[in-house]
Structure formats: structure tokens, C-alpha cells
Amino acid sequence: MEQLIESILIYSFAAILCIVVVAIYLRKKKRESKIVDEKIKKAKEDGLHEPISLHPVVDINSCIATGACVAACPEHDILGIRNGKATIINASQCIGHGACFHACPTEAISLRIGTEKRGVELPHVNQTFETNVPGIFIAGELGGMGLIKNSVEQGKQAVENIVKSIKNNHNASYDLIIIGAGPAGISGSLMAKKHGLKFLLLEQDTLGGTVFTFPRKKIVMTSPMDLPLFGKIKLYETSKTELLDLWQTVLKKNNITVNENSKVDSIISEDEIFKVVTLKGDQHTSATVLLAIGRRGTPRKLNIPGEMKEKVAYRLLEPEAISSKHVIVVGGGDSAVESALLLADQNHVILSYRNEVFNRIKPQNSMALNKAVAEGRIEVRLSSNLLSIEDDTVILSVGKEGENLTLKNDLVYIFAGGELPTQFLEKAGIKITKKFGETVLKH
Ligand SMILES: Cc1cc2nc3c(=O)[nH]c(=O)nc-3n(C[C@H](O)[C@H](O)[C@H](O)COP(=O)(O)OP(=O)(O)OC[C@H]3O[C@@H](n4cnc5c(N)ncnc54)[C@H](O)[C@@H]3O)c2cc1C
Numbered sequence: 001m002e003q004l005i006e007s008i009l010i011y012s013f014a015a016i017l018c019i020v021v022v023a024i025y026l027r028k029k030k031r032e033s034k035i036v037d038e039k040i041k042k043a044k045e046d047g048l049h050e051p052i053s054l055h056p057v058v059d060i061n062s063c064i065a066t067g068a069c070v071a072a073c074p075e076h077d078i079l080g081i082r083n084g085k086a087t088i089i090n091a092s093q094c095i096g097h098g099a100c101f102h103a104c105p106t107e108a109i110s111l112r113i114g115t116e117k118r119g120v121e122l123p124h125v126n127q128t129f130e131t132n133v134p135g136i137f138i139a140g141e142l143g144g145m146g147l148i149k150n151s152v153e154q155g156k157q158a159v160e161n162i163v164k165s166i167k168n169n170h171n172a173s174y175d176l177i178i179i180g181a182g183p184a185g186i187s188g189s190l191m192a193k194k195h196g197l198k199f200l201l202l203e204q205d206t207l208g209g210t211v212f213t214f215p216r217k218k219i220v221m222t223s224p225m226d227l228p229l230f231g232k233i234k235l236y237e238t239s240k241t242e243l244l245d246l247w248q249t250v251l252k253k254n255n256i257t258v259n260e261n262s263k264v265d266s267i268i269s270e271d272e273i274f275k276v277v278t279l280k281g282d283q284h285t286s287a288t289v290l291l292a293i294g295r296r297g298t299p300r301k302l303n304i305p306g307e308m309k310e311k312v313a314y315r316l317l318e319p320e321a322i323s324s325k326h327v328i329v330v331g332g333g334d335s336a337v338e339s340a341l342l343l344a345d346q347n348h349v350i351l352s353y354r355n356e357v358f359n360r361i362k363p364q365n366s367m368a369l370n371k372a373v374a375e376g377r378i379e380v381r382l383s384s385n386l387l388s389i390e391d392d393t394v395i396l397s398v399g400k401e402g403e404n405l406t407l408k409n410d411l412v413y414i415f416a417g418g419e420l421p422t423q424f425l426e427k428a429g430i431k432i433t434k435k436f437g438e439t440v441l442k443h
């Protein structure tokens, strides 16, 4: 009898202990779900919940809520766990690393581009990176997949396919013309060199592509990648300068010249070869063309009087070198806000945005901006439009009534987005399709 009572007590104690542990666990999960709910609510209010371009999609039937995707994502609060399943929070902030895709042990994540409501324009490319125009290939972000590592990988693969497609007896001056010297164009040209192709690398601006436009202090997140004629680059976090130095060194070592300030204006298909014409009027012929021109296109201009003045810029390169200036930054996206914040410590900065609220910026930028405004380091002018730029002043129209203010000014930075190279592509005969929620990476 005594033994029976003892057993009942032990089992009861074990059962109570199990119930307590489960209850604590469920309570913790409920609390975490509530936090995620609040973050989703905030993301919706801030206009950051809906995806813009690439974003993860969770198959809730396969998801077992390990949290591996949340832990793997280097960005902040893109994904969270709610009610035992992974869910998206700030989907518009996803920059398409794909770390979540690779981390999920049950393969419940896929990457999609655009949504049913919001389409993303992409050129037509097949699995060998060739467009609908035989001989013209596309690599890098222009094809829809962002990030340095992906662009490097695609530049390499595209040129490997190009090598197989070039006819021995073509009568063009070059085997290949690569347009764009960003990560995709750089790795493409190294691969072309490796295969002994006769090629030309044309760049409208400067070596480095979008990376060249990063602020000097930006931490560049990447993952190990294989660069032709160099080998493995084992970098996870690096700086713009380190990356640019590395590319410069490897190109120099392999005698590859980047023809800078050579914007390609058109590609004309003639007798199975291509005539590539630059804005300066240079003409080159090639058997094949690799477009590695990214998606940033050309910075959008405001088309206002005075915009041609030297004090106007469309990117901020050396914020630390600018001090004691009256600066106006125009735009409402992350680039505008980040640039205004970088300039604020040493200058008098006005941030002008035509809308009533900043609804497209990252939460951390939003917090930093509010703090800078509260501390009087930045003056924000919402519902405002820059009307004209004079030598020492600018004229800003503010408010619904459009009151015109003349403000002292030394420098103007415009971040009004970019004009996609759609027209350029269409002129070359490349088909563009709008992707409404198409899966680009799945298991
Ligand atoms: C603010 C910001 C932060 C980012 N942070 C990271 C990060 O931390 N890690 C990461 O991996 N990725 C990051 N990215 C993404 C990364 O920069 C891009 O995915 C990558 O640079 C794309 O490489 P690409 O070679 O395809 O194109 P790009 O780097 O855009 O290069 C395209 C090149 O083509 C040139 N070009 C365009 N049109 C013409 C023409 N008609 N004639 C001649 N040349 C032309 C351009 O001038 C440019 O140099 C970031 C992007 C931005 C905007």
C-alpha cells in the first residue's frame, strides 16, 4: 500500500512538473507571438509589410517553427515566429540574401519576386542567361536576383555559356562586349580572360557598380564567393574600400581595362553580330554582349532649373569630407534618409520629401531620423518640392498652399529613385515581362 501511494505521488509530481514546463513553454510562445503581432501591426502602419521585390514565402504546411530562418536573416525583423509558424513582418525590407531559404531544415521557404498586386519588370532570360535576342546575355541584379555574391556567380556562369555559343568564324572586332563594371561585369570579364576571349568592358561611370556608390563607412554584408583568376574570397562583413581595392588589384594583375565614362546608348543587331554604340559616339562590333548593368539605371532627375549646377549630386560618396555646409537632401527613401543622417553631424541639413510621411524606410532609419529631428540635427520638410536651384540658395515650395521659401544652400543631394534601363533593353529587342509573385528560388 505504502509503495502504491509512493508511486502515485511520484507520478503525480512528474505529471505536474510536465504540465508546469509545458505551460511555461506555451506562455513563452504566446508572448513571442504577441510581440510578432505587434511588429506586424507596426510594419503595416509604416507601409513596410507588403513585399516590394524579392521576399521569402513560408509554406506553413512544412514549417515546424525551428526559427532557423529568423536567426539566419542578417536584416532586421523581416521574419518572425507567430502561433507556431514562420511569418513575414517587414517584407519590403528583404534584400534577397536567401539566407532564410538555405537555413530552413524543412525546406519550407521559397523566394518570390513581386506580388499579385505589385509587379516587378524583368527582362526575359533563359537558364543559360541568354535573352530572347540570341547572343545577348544578362547577369546580375538586372535579371532580378540582387546581392554581390549572386552577381559574381551569374557573371561567371553567363560567360561560361557565352564561350560555348561563340562561332569561330565571326567577323566582329570582339568575341564579347561586357556592359557594366559592377560585381557581375567584373567577374564576367575575369572569366572571359580565363577563357582567352577577345573582349571589351564598358562602364558608364566608375569601376564597382552599385558598390562604388555605398557610403564609405557602410558595412557590406556578403558571403564567401569564387572570383575567376583569384579564387575564394572568404568575406562575410567587409567595407566598400576593401572590396573595391580587391577588384582593382585582380583586374590590374590580369591586364583588364575598365573603359570608364563609356555609357552604352544602343546595341544594334547586324548580320549576326552586334554594333555597340556609346553616348560619346564610339562604335564597336562584337559576336556576343553581356549586359551586367544592374537595376539602378540612371538616377531620376527632378528636371528643375539649376539642376545642372556642379553643387547637385545624385549620390553621397564622402560624407565625412563635407562640413559646415548648408545642404538640402531630396527624397523619402532609405538612401535619402541615410545620407541626411550621415551629413547631419557636421552640416546644416534639410531633408525635403514631397509626401506627408516617410512610408518606405527601414525601422532603424525611421528611429534614427526621429532622434535627429528631436535633437535639432535635421530639419525635415514634408509635403515639399524643390522648385529651383540657384548658386547660393534653393527655392522650396512647402505645404498644401505651396508657400515658396528661399533657403541658403551650398549642396543639393537628390535621391528620387532611378529610371530603369527598360527603354534601353527594349530598344535592343529584349522582351520585358512584369512578374506578379513569381517564385525564383525553391527547393
Ligand atoms: C544601399 C544598398 C546597399 C546594399 N548592400 C548590400 C550588401 O551589404 N551586400 C550585398 O551583397 N549587396 C548589397 N546591395 C546590393 C548590391 O549592391 C547589388 O546587388 C550588386 O551591386 C549588383 O551587381 P551588378 O553587377 O548586377 O550591378 P551593379 O552593381 O548595379 O553594376 C551595374 C553597372 O553597370 C553600369 N551601367 C549601367 N548602365 C550602363 C550603360 N548603359 N552603359 C555602361 N555602363 C552601364 C553602372 O554604372 C554600374 O556600374 C546593396 C544595394 C544597395 C542599393
Ligand code: SF4
Binding pocket: 055, 056, 072, 073, 074, 075, 078, 079, 093, 094, 095, 096, 097, 098, 099, 100, 101, 111
Ligand atoms: S531573403 Fe535574405 S533578407 Fe530576405 S528574409 Fe531571407 S535572409 Fe532575410
